[in-house]
Amino acid sequence: MTLKQDFLKEQNFSINNSELISIEDFISGVTKERLLLDELQNIANNYIELERRKRNFARLILKNIDLLDFSNFIENPNYLIKEKFLKKSVFPANLKGLNVVCVDGSSVVKKFMDVDFSFLKAIAVKYYFRKSHDATIRFFPDLGGYNNYSIKGNYKNKEEQAVEASTSIEMTYMEINLLNRLIENQSDIDFVIIDGSIMNSPLNAYLSQDLDLISKYHRLVKEYMRLYEKCKEKNILLIGSIKDTRNSILTNLLRDSIMLLKPNYSYLKEFLDINYRQIMEYFSDLDLFNRILNKSERSCVFKCERQSSNNSERNNFYNSDLLNELNLSFYAFYLKTAKYDTPCRIEFFIDKESKNKDISEKADVISALLLPISSLNEYYGLPIPQIEAHKRAVFNQEELSLLFNNLTRILLKNGIVLTLKRRNRRPF
Secondary structure (H helix, E strand, O other), rough: HHHHHHHHHHHHHOHHHOOOOOOHHHHOOOOOHHHHHHHHHHHHHHHHHHHHHHHHHHHHHHHOOOOOOOOOOOOOOOOOOOOOEEEEOOOOOOOOOOEEEEEEEEEEEHHHHHEEEEEEEEEEEEEEEOOEEEEEEEEEOOOOOOOOOOEEEEEOOOHHHHHHHHHHHHHHHHHHHHHHHHHHHHHOOEEEEOOOOOOOOOOEEEEEEHHHHHHHHHHHHHHHHHHHHHHOOOOOOOEEEEEOOOOOOOOOOOOOOHHHHOEEEEEHHHHHHHHHHHHHHHOOOHHHHHHOOHHHHHHHHEEOOOOOOOHHHHOOOOOOOOHHHHEEEEEEEEEEEEOOOOOOEEEEEEOOOHHHHHHHHHHHHHHHHHHHHHHOOOOOOOHHHHHHHHHHHOHHHHHHHHHHHHHHHHHHHHOOOOOOOOHHHOOO
């Protein structure tokens, strides 16, 4: 059933059936004329109607924000939202005297017929704040903040998916290892921002059959554990800042929470009238909370519980014995730091036995620390150290060409010519 048909069913719109796209059209395609004159308009109309309904739903959430009270559920260990409210205001802290570290990395894979080369780079940046908007900046491992490279060759015959997964693991390991070495050698770090999640995803079922990948993955898991242990030992606040995600965990939790609140003819009736369960299927967390949150507001905190898929349980990062030994639980919330930017997903860990009050207070502290360094541009609300680390870590074309050209020159001297994949050497 298409989105338009869903709308027809609920809203009783009177649209001629000839305007709907048939299964045959979807499979076989249409002419360019029909696409321009008909199908594009249908697609646009679907999205316009969906956007109208999303706006109405967001207004309904804000209208009933006080009635969306989860007090009766948050003490239940199976209920993953850990605060009674959906959103709250937060206030910036004074960062004077604090040291903030951020790490980021990038990778580029050059693929050929019988070999793949991965170019990796990771940089850490450290901000010492003399004032909230005045900082001394240092880079690691080199003063310029550029020279920390690695190159990997994949000489085994592997599927592209396995090569990409291997490169991703190696890249992440390079970042976390750099962060661990920095923490070991610096005694004055107050909090650390990772560009992305502070949790590593488990291998999927297909890739978990690759013994090389499993070995690299387990090495990465141990490096993460080392990071958590060092942050606990040195009382360093570890934060994951995720700029873009299609995750809908909190949206689904909210949908289930509305069900638990039992809307009826006199209580939250409007949610029943608009069929809230269906419309919420079209939201990601970022989409929904971008409409709900104002600048300097955060969402409720929720527990991160990701399950492994199919046969990959033995590689599941979150259920590993090592993680249980550290006695940690992971939580997340959404923080809107800039008026015209979407919220960031913020992750952190805390001891498993922590009370909801402790979890909430830690989220407030993190929000207060992030706000003053994330709200300098109304259109881009990432923390400044995270932006700087990304700028230093990303490969530019000149340095990539320098590294790759030198590699090919060495190979040519030994009579080896790299053969491009056929799709990259078409004569037309």
